[in-house]
Amino acid sequence: AQSVSQHNHHVILSEAASLELGCNYSYGGTVNLFWYVQYPGQHLQLLLKYFSGDPLVKGIKGFEAEFIKSKFSFNLRKPSVQWSDTAEYFCAVNEDTGTASKLTFGTGTRLQVTL
Amino acid sequence: GAVVSQHPSWVICKSGTSVKIECRSLDFQATTMFWYRQFPKQSLMLMATSNEGSKATYEQGVEKDKFLINHASLTLSTLTVTSAHPEDSSFYICSAGPAGGVQETQYFGPGTRLLVL
Numbered sequence: 001a002q003s004v005s006q007h008n009h010h011v012i013l014s015e016a017a018s019l020e021l022g023c024n025y026s027y028g029g030t031v032n033l034f035w036y037v038q039y040p041g042q043h044l045q046l047l048l049k050y051f052s053g054d055p056l057v058k059g060i061k062g063f064e065a066e067f068i069k070s071k072f073s074f075n076l077r078k079p080s081v082q083w084s085d086t087a088e089y090f091c092a093v094n095e096d097t098g099t100a101s102k103l104t105f106g107t108g109t110r111l112q113v114t115l
Numbered sequence: 116g117a118v119v120s121q122h123p124s125w126v127i128c129k130s131g132t133s134v135k136i137e138c139r140s141l142d143f144q145a146t147t148m149f150w151y152r153q154f155p156k157q158s159l160m161l162m163a164t165s166n167e168g169s170k171a172t173y174e175q176g177v178e179k180d181k182f183l184i185n186h187a188s189l190t191l192s193t194l195t196v197t198s199a200h201p202e203d204s205s206f207y208i209c210s211a212g213p214a215g216g217v218q219e220t221q222y223f224g225p226g227t228r229l230l231v232l
Contacts, residue, residue: 034220036223042225043208043223043224043225043226044159044208044210044223045223046220046222049220090158090159102149102161102164103149103159103161103210103221104161105158105159105160106158107157107158108157108158110156
């Protein structure tokens with residue numbers, strides 16, 4: 001069975017600080033990787049995704065993530081966070097079976113950006 | 116972009132009653148929809164996979180007779196919580212992916228908050 005680990009449960013940063021949120025998964029086959037964000041009171045939104053190709057993927061709002069296959073990792077980064085980035089961030093994985101398959105989510109990381 | 120809606124967004128009901136939650140893909144067709152449950156300050160836990168025109172696939176530990184899922188069309192799936200109890204109070208979220216995509220992205224609905232008194 002797949003599992004996803006997010007090691008940082010709660011991160012507090014000042015505006016303009018750099019961000020890196022860890023995500024590791026366990027699965028031996030081909031996977032698709034996602035980062036979703038949930039702003040307070042809002043629904044989950046896709047930040048970025050990796051299916052294949054360049055392991056460094058860029059998403060919306062200045063976020064990027066790097067897939068390192070040897071480390072089973074897909075860490076999320078942003079060079080300079082803003083107060084509006086305060087949200088819950090979820091890493092997710094699904095098997096690349098060619099059809100719709102279920103997502104396995106990490107436990108989430110709450111990011112709090114202070115002014 | 117793809118939009119998924121849920122109705123209602125909030126529901127309060129008495130213990131023992133049934134509650135139906137709708138999930139609609141507004142601008143795309145979805146052969147598969149997923150139902151999740153999210154407890155406060157926790158991650159999303161998949162409850163079941165809803166397939167259009169066939170029976171849903173439930174995750175281990177999820178009672179299929181309690182959480183009835185119907186996926187009658189390519190744009191609508193419903194989750195009915197039967198004989199709801201206070202422990203069923205939670206945030207229920209659906210997601211859907213565009214049909215036909217080999218590497219599809221799931222789009223999430225805004226969620227339905229259920230409070231059982």
